[in-house]
Each structure stands twice: as C-alpha cells, then as structure tokens.
Amino acid sequence: MTVSVILKTLDEEARIGAAIESVLAALDGIGGEVIVADGGSRDGTLAVAAIYPVRIVQLDPATAPSCGLGPQLGFQYSRAPFICLMDGDMLLDPGFLPAALAFLADHPRIAGVTGHVEEMNQTSLEYIRRNRRISPENRTGAIDRMNGGGLYRRDAIEQAGYLSDHNLHGYEEFDLGVRLRVNGWGLHRLDHRFVRHFGHALNAYALLVRRWKSGYLRGIGELLRGALGQPRWRQLVRELPELRLWAGVYALLAAMAALPFAMPSPALGLALDGALFAGIIGLMSLRQRSLSLGFYAVVAWFFHAAALPLGFLQARKAPDAWIESRIVKDTP
Secondary structure, eight states: OOEEEEEEESSOTTTHHHHHHHHHHHHTTTOEEEEEEESOOOSSHHHHHTTSSOEEEEEOTTSOOOTTHHHHHHHTTOOSSEEEEEETTEEEOTTHHHHHHHHHHHOTTEEEEEEEEEEOOOSSHHHHHHHHSOOTTTOOEEESOOTTOEEEEHHHHHHHSOSOOTTOSSOHHHHHHHHHHHTTOEEEEEEEEEEEEOOOOSOHHHHHHHHHHHTGGGHHHHHHHHHTTSTTHHHHHHTOHHHHHHHHHHHHHHHHHHHHHHSSSHHHHHHHHHHHHHHHHHHHHHHHTOHHHHHHHHHHHHHHHHHHHHHHTSOOOOTTSOOOEEEEEOOO
C-alpha cells in the first residue's frame, strides 16, 4: 500500500461517486486505500460511497464538523506512507499521483506536493474573484501551503504533530504548512493539474452568510489563537497579508465611527462616511475590473474582519486528540 487518499465529505451525494471513481482509477497500478471521512452527512453520501471498495468513517453526532476535523479524522484511520487529501466534490487528475510520488522520491526534504486546482464553478462571484487574483492556488514551485489538498509524506506530518488542527474552521492548510516548514520541510506545487473542483453553486452573498454561520470565517482568528506562544507565531503573522487588510478595515471602521462626532455636524460626518465607503468600492471595482466584484470584495472584508476576534476568543481542545467517530464500512 502506497497512498491513503482521504476524501472529506459533508452532504456530497451528488459528487462523491465520481470523486471515488476518479481516485480508484488514479490508484490503479500504484496501490492504496480510499478513506471517506464524513462530517455527518444527512443525505445519501454514505449510501453512494458504500457501493465502492472504500473505508468510510464518520464523525460522532455530538461533535460539530469543521474544516480542520475532516482531514484529521481521515488521517487517524489511514495506514499508507503517503497521504493524499482532497474534497468529496473533486475529481483527481489521473496523472497527478505518479508525478507527485516521483517528485517526492527525488526531493527527500519536500513534505508535500500539489498541483493546480481547476475551479469548475464559474458562476459565483467568489470563485470568479478567486480565479482572477494571484493566490496560493496559482503559484508553482515552492509554496507556503497546499490549499485544496495534495500529497503528503506521513513521516513529515508525524514530525509536525498532526495533519490538521480540528479546532480550525478554516486556514487548516496554512497551519499545516507553517508547522511543516518550521520543522525544516518544504512544500511544492507542480505545473500539473491536481484536481477539478466543483464548488458551491450558491450565490456569493449566500455563500458568505453560510460561511459565517458555519464558523468558516472564524478560521484565521482560531489560527492565531492556536499559534499564540508557539515558535511559529512570528512566521505565521509575517506570512498572512490578510492581517494587514483586516487591520486596515478596523482603522476604516474607527474613522467612520469618529467622523460624525469630529465634523461640525453629524450629517456632514455621515456624508463623508458615505463618500469614503463609495470611494473604496470604486477603487476595488477598478482593481477587479468589475463593479459587482468590487462591491462583493468590500462586503467580504467586513465579514472576515468581524469574524476574526470571534475565532481568536474561541475555546480550544488539544489539536492532536483522538476524534470521536465510528467506522461505517471497512475494506477487506
């Protein structure tokens, strides 16, 4: 057995069958296992997955799912020396695993290899914006995180402590990347497709609200809280440009709150607030070459900035503790 492929799922009935089939085809000739790590699906995800020769494990109903729980849930049941992490709404490229394994064989200090995540959803403003910007998903060569998943060495993960901090509702890949790199490991993106991703088809604003309710937007605050007092704290703060953006949002909000009191009349201050807000949207729209994308970007800033302190104040459990779960179906 060479590779344990972990498929994270939560209500992926429509896509999990195709995802498993893509993985089984990619493992042909390589050898490995498929682990469906389910966060508590209420649709037919597990029934579809059970048709295939896979191991299915599910989170205990008393535990609320999070982005950090799924990877670690699958990892604690995995057995192979290499771990491939992906979502249940992805299709694995048939040539990725051979290319990634060959690269790891030639580069013993590289902990993980990924490729390009091809976003198939071109309707939501969130994914259009993501595809346009220069992001960790678009860079090749040495990278600081493997957003979307990829292939990891088990021994590197064990040296870093655990695969995924299950306290995190987001930024779990960046947390793992920092922990690996402070232990002397590197990460690499090949100029090769890793997966095709069929993301949420929700309206971008509905997706933003959903991420607020699920706790996803609290991820960066939880990340900061988990690193507090740890050797990786400085590196983490230095490498997160989002922190400077959220600091700017807090400064903007403070200025807007003060203007009605600082001006000769509250009405003038409110008018200046409106002009300032409109100007920022205008600048973002020019940068994004779209008024709708510019407005959405500014709204998203406020959501993320509001969620950060909530995540930072969230209580934590030991990140490497066993996750209560059950084996729904095992492989022979």
